[in-house]
Amino acid sequence: MRGMKLKDKFFIINSLFMARVFKKKTPLIVSWAITNRCNKSCAYCDIRNIKVKELETGKILSLITELSRMGTIIIHFTGGEPLLREDIGLIIDYCNEMGILTSINSNGSLMKQRIEELKNLNLVGLSLDGPKDVHDSIRGEGSYEEVIAALTLAKNRNISLRIHTVLSKLNLRSIDFLLDKAGEFGASILFQPSTALLLGGNQQNPLSPDEKEYKQVIEYIIAKKNKTKYIGHSVSGLKFLYNWPHLKKIRCQARLISARIESDGNIDICFRNQFKSIPVGSGNIAFQKGFYSLPVLYCDQCCCPSSVELNCMLSLNLDTIFHTWNLSRKLFKSGGSMPQK
Secondary structure: OOOOHHHHHHHHHHHHHHHHHHHHOOOOOEEEOOOOOOOOOOOOHHHHHOOOOOHHHHHHHHHHHHHHOOOOOOEEOOOHHHHHHHHHHHHHHHHOOOEEEEEEEEEOOHHHHHHHHHHOOOOOEEEOOOOOOHHHHHHHOOOOHHHHHHHHHHHOOOOOEEEEEEEEEEOOOOHHHHHHHHHHHHEEEEEOOOOOOOOOOEEOOOOOOHHHHHHHHHHHHHHHHHOOOOOOOOHHHHHHHOOOOOOEEEOOOHHHHEEEEEEEEEEEEEEOOOOOOOOOOOOOOOOOHHHHOOOOEOOOOOOHHHHHHHHHHHOHHHHHHHHHHHHHHHHHOOOOOOOOO
């Protein structure tokens, strides 16, 4: 991360060492579903129908202060669509004041309207599932033009870019197109399977890919890994995802250095394994107590690329360690010094 002092790098390395060797928990990376609201109706997602009371701005800023004191270095704001929050610019600016790097996951449709409020954003992850006909069939007519415009705008504003692609039965033949787009915009790209059930719901997912075809695609991406610098996975991470839908049951190491905050303030280990008895949003307990209360978890549902990479890294896969460090330096190139510890 350019601009980071030696003591800051030491803090990260020391935190990872303490997590791996002594199981000491530090929330270095927090994923925050800032809202469940969304202006799209993507075919594989039902998050927009999860109705909860969102945290007010003051509570969000208070939690960010606490996260900074606990050593958080990155907050990934997700949703729903984060740019539907009227205060998203204020929230990102406050993270910047607290020395926390920020990213958002977005469908891109509101980037033009909100771009002036994103001056302190370090990274934007934009959803792209294939060529226009494929992308629009999943996310709605006009969505492709919106995300391409968002990619262009972010690139012109020197905001680091990442493309998120959900592998479904509609886009397994679009990998070369997607890799070309990643190269065109200088973006890293992450792939994840469209799972058997709708994201955030209990209904059957109509876009879940054929297992055999999915595995062939992951093999192809692994083969492409050494030929393009834009694939955001380590080889170990891709090999883990190859086993979907019969993923290996693992002891979650990611919980030692990461957590997820829901739009109502509840703390979870991740979206797929939610530990709902920690209601931070109600004001009953602080984040610190909730984070330390997250249980040891053995999971066979881990197919989120970021969680997979964290688990591979803390399992001491050397290719993942080097890959993650180098990718972080590139993605968060505008990151400054971290808060004093």
